[in-house]
Amino acid sequence: MLKAFAAISLGCALAFPALAQPAPAPDAPAPRPLEVQIQTLRFGFLELADDPRLDNDKAYARIQLRALGRAYDGVEVAIAEISGQARATGLNVAAERYQGAGAADLAQTADAWVKDKDIHIFLVDVPGDVMREVAKVLKGRKDLLLINTTAADDDLRATNCQANMLHTIPSYAMLADAMMQTLVSRKWTNIFLLQGTLPDDRKLGAAYERSIKKFGARIVEKKDFVLSNDQRIREANNVTLMTSIRRDYDVVIVIDTDGEFARYVPFNVSKPRPVVGSAGLITDAWHWAWERQGAPQLNSRFERLHKRRMTGYDWGAWVAVRALGQGILRTKSVDWQKVAAHIRSDEMKLDSVKGAVATFRPWDGQLRQPLLAVTDNAEIERLPMRGFAHATNDLDTLGIDKLETQCRM
Amino acid sequence: MSIKFTRRQASALLLGGTVAAALAPVQPARAANSGLIFVSHEKTHDIWVLKPGTLEIVKKIKTSRRPRDIHFNKARTLLYAACGDDDVIDIIDIAKLAVVDQIPTSPSPEAFRLNSTETQIYVSNEEDSSLSIIDLKEKIIIHDVPTGAEPEGVILSPDEKTIYVTSEVADMVHVVDVKGGFVTDNIVVGTRPRRFWLTPDGKELWVTCELSGEIYVIDRVTLKILQVMTFLPPGFRQVDVTPVGILMNQDGSKCVIALGRANHIAYVDVKSRKIDAYVLVGSRAWNVTLSRDEKTLYVANGLSDDITVVDNIARKSIKSVQVGRIPYAVLIDD
Numbered sequence: 001m002l003k004a005f006a007a008i009s010l011g012c013a014l015a016f017p018a019l020a021q022p023a024p025a026p027d028a029p030a031p032r033p034l035e036v037q038i039q040t041l042r043f044g045f046l047e048l049a050d051d052p053r054l055d056n057d058k059a060y061a062r063i064q065l066r067a068l069g070r071a072y073d074g075v076e077v078a079i080a081e082i083s084g085q086a087r088a089t090g091l092n093v094a095a096e097r098y099q100g101a102g103a104a105d106l107a108q109t110a111d112a113w114v115k116d117k118d119i120h121i122f123l124v125d126v127p128g129d130v131m132r133e134v135a136k137v138l139k140g141r142k143d144l145l146l147i148n149t150t151a152a153d154d155d156l157r158a159t160n161c162q163a164n165m166l167h168t169i170p171s172y173a174m175l176a177d178a179m180m181q182t183l184v185s186r187k188w189t190n191i192f193l194l195q196g197t198l199p200d201d202r203k204l205g206a207a208y209e210r211s212i213k214k215f216g217a218r219i220v221e222k223k224d225f226v227l228s229n230d231q232r233i234r235e236a237n238n239v240t241l242m243t244s245i246r247r248d249y250d251v252v253i254v255i256d257t258d259g260e261f262a263r264y265v266p267f268n269v270s271k272p273r274p275v276v277g278s279a280g281l282i283t284d285a286w287h288w289a290w291e292r293q294g295a296p297q298l299n300s301r302f303e304r305l306h307k308r309r310m311t312g313y314d315w316g317a318w319v320a321v322r323a324l325g326q327g328i329l330r331t332k333s334v335d336w337q338k339v340a341a342h343i344r345s346d347e348m349k350l351d352s353v354k355g356a357v358a359t360f361r362p363w364d365g366q367l368r369q370p371l372l373a374v375t376d377n378a379e380i381e382r383l384p385m386r387g388f389a390h391a392t393n394d395l396d397t398l399g400i401d402k403l404e405t406q407c408r409m
Numbered sequence: 410m411s412i413k414f415t416r417r418q419a420s421a422l423l424l425g426g427t428v429a430a431a432l433a434p435v436q437p438a439r440a441a442n443s444g445l446i447f448v449s450h451e452k453t454h455d456i457w458v459l460k461p462g463t464l465e466i467v468k469k470i471k472t473s474r475r476p477r478d479i480h481f482n483k484a485r486t487l488l489y490a491a492c493g494d495d496d497v498i499d500i501i502d503i504a505k506l507a508v509v510d511q512i513p514t515s516p517s518p519e520a521f522r523l524n525s526t527e528t529q530i531y532v533s534n535e536e537d538s539s540l541s542i543i544d545l546k547e548k549i550i551i552h553d554v555p556t557g558a559e560p561e562g563v564i565l566s567p568d569e570k571t572i573y574v575t576s577e578v579a580d581m582v583h584v585v586d587v588k589g590g591f592v593t594d595n596i597v598v599g600t601r602p603r604r605f606w607l608t609p610d611g612k613e614l615w616v617t618c619e620l621s622g623e624i625y626v627i628d629r630v631t632l633k634i635l636q637v638m639t640f641l642p643p644g645f646r647q648v649d650v651t652p653v654g655i656l657m658n659q660d661g662s663k664c665v666i667a668l669g670r671a672n673h674i675a676y677v678d679v680k681s682r683k684i685d686a687y688v689l690v691g692s693r694a695w696n697v698t699l700s701r702d703e704k705t706l707y708v709a710n711g712l713s714d715d716i717t718v719v720d721n722i723a724r725k726s727i728k729s730v731q732v733g734r735i736p737y738a739v740l741i742d743d
Contacts, residue, residue: 033591080558085578300536394646
């Protein structure tokens with residue numbers, strides 16, 4: 001099927017395969033198959049040739065927060081879908097992919113493609129620190145739009161936000177809020193916070209502390225863990241020992257963006273308490289076990305094409321391309337500026353396949369969207385939960401709201 | 410492209426043929442106006458038959474996997490059920506209340522319509538991005554018309570020359586020429602278009618758009634959008650309004666729309682296109698069916714696994730009864 005779509009996107013005039021037997025009526029003008037000229041919006045897809053998040057040593061353990069393949073796989077699925085409408089509208093999208101060595105290389109490529117290839121929209125699939133550098137180099141550029149598809153760092157939406165950058169992947173703040181809504185709705189409000197010391201752990205930890213306060217929960221105990229088997233520091237690496245404290249708690253939140261420590265926390269807690277955060281129950285943009293709102297169809301399209309299950313990163317890239325698809329469909333144009341204006345507006349009715357229309361928040365460029373709280377094999381909650389109401393859009397109960405944003409574009 | 414078989418279809422064809430041959434001497438008994446209510450279920454792979462009035466279970470008919478859209482033949486002797494996970498349309502004998510035959514389809518049949526002479530069936534194939542035109546007698550796919558991804562609602566024009574089919578992912582309605590088996594036009598509508606109803610005069614096509622929460626009214630001659638309607642039952646947010654099922658009464662004066670997660674149905678005056686009333690039903694109101702005397706309305710609720718009976722005159726919910734898992738469609742033999 002994809003091959004057929006690819007062929008179509010290359011061709012100019014096209015007709016349907018079933019064209020073989022036209023049936024001209026003698027008197028009335030016979031209906032004719034629709035023929036359309038295809039115009040294409042080309043966008044860039046920038047990624048790292050050597051992305052640490054795809055490290056085999058990490059991926060083998062199938063830790064939930066780990067990418068299982070390139071997010072570009074999501075782009076391919078979205079392009080195949082849009083080609084379905086391209087046959088009708090004459091408007092298509094196509095990706096130009098670049099695997100760079102680092103931030104400078106990616107930024108240079110974007111700059112060159114704006115000039116040489118007339119490509120102005122760039123989906124970026126890199127870790128937060130690289131995204132920050134790429135964005136910095138291209139700050140203030142009005143001739144391009146960056147769409148961050150896989151970096152969750154809150155500062156990219158706050159102090160380091162910029163007018164030419166949107167984000168489809170949920171921020172750490174959104175992921176933490178989604179978890180806290182799940183916990184608070186169950187009255188699991190006394191929290192043991194167990195966190196790692198990696199820079200990303202600190203960022204996610206800060207998001208959780210903010211969220212715990214926001215939803216009126218309490219931190220009973222907070223400890224840093226060390227990933228080690230060293231008996232001499234067992235008060236920092238032995239989960240059972242660390243969690244045997246006199247005060248009771250309802251739940252352990254483990255924050256471990258690496259994932260290697262977190263996966264041994266469930267069933268090692270000294271009290272019979274659930275583990276959430278980076279193991280047990282996690283919050284994410286997507287999970288294969290989500291099966292409503294058209295998700296089974298999207299999952300099976302993805303699995304058919306890539307022989308693996310779709311993850312949050314794949315969704316971030318997929319939905320970015322779908323937004324461009326809405327842009328060309330609704331503006332009836334492949335003009336990147338018109339498309340960019342549409343996708344940034346409240347007018348965009350982007351199907352998140354999570355049960356609500358997704359739109360970009362004007363104050364920080366973040367895509368507002370429902371999130372999922374999932375175990376290994378089941379979707380437990382779709383967030384926001386009913387009861388967490390917002391004055392204008394309940395999706396804004398997840399993440400940084402307009403009044404609290406630190407983003408000054 | 411015009412005729413194709415998979416091995417699975419060929420064997421199903423063979424099986425269907427055998428069953429038909431075995432049945433040949435026995436004509437299905439005429440059982441129209443039995444008043445029986447049929448409910449298809451996506452997860453329990455069966456169609457429940459309920460007694461009119463009491464809504465007691467008469468029988469649970471085991472079907473192929475994931476029966477969704479269901480339609481009677483004109484004489485109401487047979488019930489057709491598109492079974493999405495087995496790539497077949499099951500044929501149920503109403504007198505026997507059992508599956509007696511099958512029609513093989515392309516992958517994942519969802520919604521379908523029959524033509525008036527019952528020689529052809531038009532099926533949307535959700536996972537295959539196509540609309541199949543199937544010869545009922547020969548059980549052969551005459552055309553597989555490519556559509557946008559996740560085609561869903563199917564409706565036939567009164568002159569039976571045109572099929573309209575939605576694509577949930579491409580946000581459009583494809584206009585398909587029945588004879589030629591090709592797309593002649595496309596109408597861009599709201600996000601995730603689902604189902605149709607044609608006004609009885611054949612002039613307007615009404616389309617539910619689930620995600621954008623809208624009804625698009627399309628002029629069938631010009632294919633222009635005449636109006637876009639939105640809904641907001643009391644106490645709900647715009648994002649909850651996810652219209653799917655739609656029907657009009659026989660004179661085409663009133664339209665009923667199931668509003669999905671907003672847990673209501675809406676009554677709309679067709680001429681003025683104004684909302685008359687909202688009625689609270691079950692969770693994720695999905696499909697609606699009206700009795701022939703237009704006194705009773707049945708709503709399948711996808712998330713509460715029940716159907717709600719609505720007094721269509723008083724516009725009030727009377728009761729909800731438990732059915733199987735994820736009810737999809739309700740049909741009444743009256």
